[in-house]
Amino acid sequence: MNLTASERPRKSTLHTLRGHGGLVALIILLLFNAAFTPNFLQLQTLFVNISQVATIAIVAMGMTLVIATGGIDLSVGAIMALAGALAPLIFLSEFGLENPALGVALAIALPLLVALVCGLFNGLLVAKLDVQPIIATLILFISGRGIAQVMTNGNLQTFSNPQFSYLGTGKILGLPFQGWLTVAIAIVLYVVVSRTTFGRYILAIGGNERAARLSGGPVARVKVGVYVICGGLAGIAGLIVVAINSASDAARNGSLMELDAIAAAVVGGALLQGGRAPIFGAILGAVIIQLVKYTLLANGVQDEVALIAKAGIILVAVYVQQARKE
Numbered sequence: 001m002n003l004t005a006s007e008r009p010r011k012s013t014l015h016t017l018r019g020h021g022g023l024v025a026l027i028i029l030l031l032f033n034a035a036f037t038p039n040f041l042q043l044q045t046l047f048v049n050i051s052q053v054a055t056i057a058i059v060a061m062g063m064t065l066v067i068a069t070g071g072i073d074l075s076v077g078a079i080m081a082l083a084g085a086l087a088p089l090i091f092l093s094e095f096g097l098e099n100p101a102l103g104v105a106l107a108i109a110l111p112l113l114v115a116l117v118c119g120l121f122n123g124l125l126v127a128k129l130d131v132q133p134i135i136a137t138l139i140l141f142i143s144g145r146g147i148a149q150v151m152t153n154g155n156l157q158t159f160s161n162p163q164f165s166y167l168g169t170g171k172i173l174g175l176p177f178q179g180w181l182t183v184a185i186a187i188v189l190y191v192v193v194s195r196t197t198f199g200r201y202i203l204a205i206g207g208n209e210r211a212a213r214l215s216g217g218p219v220a221r222v223k224v225g226v227y228v229i230c231g232g233l234a235g236i237a238g239l240i241v242v243a244i245n246s247a248s249d250a251a252r253n254g255s256l257m258e259l260d261a262i263a264a265a266v267v268g269g270a271l272l273q274g275g276r277a278p279i280f281g282a283i284l285g286a287v288i289i290q291l292v293k294y295t296l297l298a299n300g301v302q303d304e305v306a307l308i309a310k311a312g313i314i315l316v317a318v319y320v321q322q323a324r325k326e
Helices: 007-019 021-036 043-068 076-091 094-098 100-127 133-151 162-169 177-195 197-207 209-214 219-245 257-267 279-298 303-325
Strands: none
Touching: 021 279, 043 076, 043 177, 043 197, 043 219, 043 257, 043 279, 076 094, 076 100, 076 133, 076 219, 076 257, 094 100, 100 133, 100 162, 100 219, 162 177, 162 219, 177 197, 177 219, 177 279, 197 209, 197 219, 209 219, 257 279, 257 303, 279 303
């Protein structure tokens, strides 16, 4: 269909907005906060937002890989709670107190190993038993947090351990450690997706799983791999949350992280039907999700409204995806 001269600029503008909607939304949020939110331009505000967005971004990157294969992972919040509950139990144990350095090392390594095993469990259900991803990951979504609460007897675990707390409160060149960790993870995953055979299979499976299988691709192994990665990243995020708070609350750690991670991945450009894995887009999406939440809370809007806003963001992102397809 031929467009008139007046319609061409309008169509071009709409195409640009759809292609760079995340950046446009980020700019609008930054300008609004700079103008109306008290103390937004202070360094302390920047550090708070980096601390909060890092965990969302880390989990969102893992979720992006899962979504790229056409799957979903509802268990990330429960895995965060499980890893976060296990860490203090280790370095506060008699062995951990007698061997502080080894106790902290094990308090990081063992929870991450458990998180990887949780991801392996999800991946095997999806890839080997052909269980629908939403059902397979619902098992740990329900049971994982319960296991964490049983481990801690439902109690809040508080502690003072500077070595472990560095994960959440440490700084490198004046910026929070978890911010640098997020960037490092993003670079590694970007290289994996764009430069390795494993990454190409991730996109191929999401684009057309049957074709990938017929071409001899290791579909099952790749699917298991992305769930393992997602579980491991959720474990890292759980440890960071506990380190920030110097406390582990199994009932709250990672609560509703599934919503944040899926929203960040979709806003960042991941297609729900699979086939795309924009790693840095997931970080952009996480920044937008965090800024929306911060903007509402800093301007006196109730936390419940932030949940509605996040749901609205997902709705808009899905609409933009459909508009691109059309």
